[in-house]
Amino acid sequence: MTHTPTPARLRGLAEAADLSRTPVDITAVLDHLVAEADTAVPTSIGFPGAVDLDHREVMARLGHRLWNNIGDPTDTGGTPHTRILEQAVIAWLADTLHMPTDDRWGYVTTGGTEGNLSALHAARRRLPTARIYYSTAAHYSIPKIIEMLGARGVVVNASADGEMDYDHLAVRVRRHRRWPAIVVATAGTTMTEAVDDTTRIHTILDEHDVPGRHVHVDAALSGIPLALDGRLRLDDDSGIGSITVSGHKFLGVPTPCGVVLIRDSLRREGTPVTYTATLDSTVTGSRCGLAAALLWHAIATHGREGHRWRVSEARRLATYTVDRLTAAGWPAWRHPHAFTVVLPTPPATVRTKWLLATDADISHLICMPGVTQGQIDAFVTDLTDTTAPASSPDPGHPHPPRPIPHPRRASSPAAGIGTP
Ligand SMILES: Cc1ncc(COP(=O)(O)O)c(C=O)c1O
Structure with missing residues (x-):
């Protein structure tokens, strides 16, 4: 499954949504949009939107x-x-x-x-x-x-x-x-x-x-x-x-x-x-x-304590992610307070499927509340499969990870914005 809509799927949606064509099949267009979004969710781990809260009552x-x-x-x-x-x-x-x-x-x-x-x-x-x-x-x-x-x-x-x-x-x-x-x-x-x-x-x-x-x-x-x-x-x-x-x-x-x-x-x-x-x-x-x-x-609906629990669960998953990636030979790090896990940019094949944020040599994924351990495990498996030694000689399959800039103090507490 890939999160990126193919050009054909996008063309299909654009044609269906074209307002110069009447009648417009509104239900089909909305179904299409929702299906695209539903397909993208499991591999969208690069952008910082929590997905664990239910807002439907207000909507x-x-x-x-x-x-x-x-x-x-x-x-x-x-x-x-x-x-x-x-x-x-x-x-x-x-x-x-x-x-x-x-x-x-x-x-x-x-x-x-x-x-x-x-x-x-x-x-x-x-x-x-x-x-x-x-x-x-x-x-x-x-x-x-x-x-x-x-x-x-x-x-x-x-x-x-x-x-x-x-x-x-x-x-x-x-x-x-x-x-x-x-x-x-x-x-x-x-x-x-x-x-x-x-x-x-x-x-x-x-x-x-x-x-x-x-x-x-x-x-x-x-x-x-x-x-x-x-x-x-x-x-x-x-x-x-x-x-x-x-x-x-x-x-x-x-x-x-x-x-x-x-x-x-x-x-x-x-x-x-x-x-x-x-x-x-x-x-x-x-x-x-x-x-x-x-x-x-x-x-x-959650109060301060509920939101504190969401924070600690997200950080727990971020710690797990760093450990999993590091154990898999992919040197990742995070600031101690952070949901964000920084890693060397994965090969394009992985990035086509997994929606990360990338800036040249570094990428990140973010363990926002609602991201699951299963998603992290699946990501690490894809990463290690793609970069396994057996596949390295194939020029279509990229390289093992390159080192990333070593953070100055990734293991120190969060810097002192109002440190209590
Ligand atoms: C540090 C920082 N400031 C501002 C923004 C902008 O927020 P918005 O997209 O809600 O305008 C972002 C969004 O990613 C951000 O990371």
Whole structure:
């Protein structure tokens, strides 16, 4: 079974979905889409969407009408909306992060990217001349947002394991120390799930006496797991001004969404809009109330303890995966807190079947909640079958694994974002 739809299957779907042909067989098109997705699931282990939660109750009860949380999340009027649930989600996440109750604000976004945009926009309004520092392992949305804001970005090296290179940050800050600094730390980099250390970032900003600062944490994947551990905190001591998490990653919400939280004292209030009777404080105007309800439901059905258990099970499977791959002669590693397992890029035959994420020599799979030991075993079997010595002389069958950059401290605890 392969996850990649063949060109013939794609052509068939495109023809069936062609709206210039009438009548369109709607049932056939939807059946086709669902069948493709169902076929892909068992071998989709490279992207960070949990698949263990059941969201059908919300889809069934709310999916038939528009729920529009237009404008500020604290407003209460307007057309049918789910702002009450949105506020509950914001409060739960802010509490989990130990954010001061009198200095918090946030809303449900379309995803991690919008959260980063909202937070960096707020930071830049307060510090218009700031340089925005981000590492080479930061998400691709960061340089795009800097460009959209017309801001000045400063790129900092990341080490082989994906964490920011603080010596290089110090060099870059020294050079630009006349300007305020907005620093984007990542909690869970896209390829290796590395966590940048905000304490070390603050120390460097202190040493260079920068005239104003904002530290934003892009925690799309790892924000909720690390917050549940108590390792990621937005209390007064953390000095963190804002954070973004994705909703379709750890909580597996079946529509892209996320949450941004910003210290209320670090942002400007939105402007009133008369005809919507709301404050314009969010990046988009209309906002998806269904996403807020889905997030609320995912949190409510499991609670903090249930989600902690999901985190520990996912990490247990990630540890097992590293052991299995290493025993099979395929040198894999992970950060101790991570669901992500990094390995040398498997041969194309394996990657055609298994949906991994690949960046040149390294690939990753992610043991998100819902990924099973059976999937991992099947993957390792395919990998070892393809690279077994008997098949090596065949040029169509690739090589045994090549070494990958050795992580600096893959066995040390997660770096000190709010280390308790
Ligand atoms: C570190 C990081 N930030 C931001 C994002 C963007 O999230 P979204 O796709 O929800 O916009 C991702 C997505 O993979 C990510 O890994």
